[in-house]
Amino acid sequence: MHHATDLITIFNGLFAEKENTQLVRGDGEPIYLPVTEGGSACHQVVFAHGFFASALHEIAHWCIAGKQRRELVDYGYWYEPDGRCVEKQHEFALVEARPQAVEWVLHQACGHRFNISLDNLSVDPQAFAPFKDAVLEQITNLKLHGLPPRAAILQEALADFYEQPQNWCQYPFDVSQL
Known part of the structure; x- marks a missing residue:
């Protein structure tokens, strides 16, 4: 079984002290909250x-974000909810391919099915294929150049917890899975 509480325990065990960052279950839309005066004592x-x-x-986004981005709410990116116009959907796809590639690796480390997402129910179905290709290209780049350091640490811990292969490059690369 896959429980978010396990992810919270693993993530916080790895990064709460070392990176002053905690994984937190929210009740609404996901968000990254850096430490601010009068706010939480750690990044969330x-x-x-x-x-x-x-x-x-959300972890995948955090693993990719650089130090400066991790000082900004939601890493300084805009977010527009479901119903984006074609132009905004294209902008979304440009910044989402790499995080979803890292997310794919993390899902594999958990033995959990990954579902690619355009995060827009009103998107033209023809936009899905190019985005899928972009995510696949990013997965290939990660296989060639390696994971970002925090993603590599987490991938190893997740693979150990869920008893999956440690060498993520050996994960089956089944495009039907996307």
């Missing part, structure tokens, strides 16, 4: 409604 990666996949997705 807040995921939606206790959903396992949401936690992995």
Whole structure:
């Protein structure tokens, strides 16, 4: 079974002290909250409604974000909810391919099915294929160049906990899985 509470325990055990960052179950939309005066004493990666996949997705963003981005709410990126116009959907796809590639690796480390997402129910279905290709390209780049350091640490811990192969490059690369 896959429980978000396990992800919270693993993530916080690895990064709460070392990176002053905690994974937190939220009740609404996911968000990254850096430490601010009068706010939390640690950075928070807040995921939606206790959903396992949401936690992995938000973690993937955190694993990619550089030090400066981790000082900004939601890493300084804009977010527009479901119903984006074609132009905004294209912008979304440009910044989402790499996080979803890292998310794929984390799902594999958990032995959990990954579902690619355009995060827009009103998107033209023809936009899905190019985005899927972009995510696949990013997975290939990660296989060639390696994971970001925090993602590599987490991938190893998740693979150990879920008894999956440690060498993530050996994960089956089944495009039907996307």
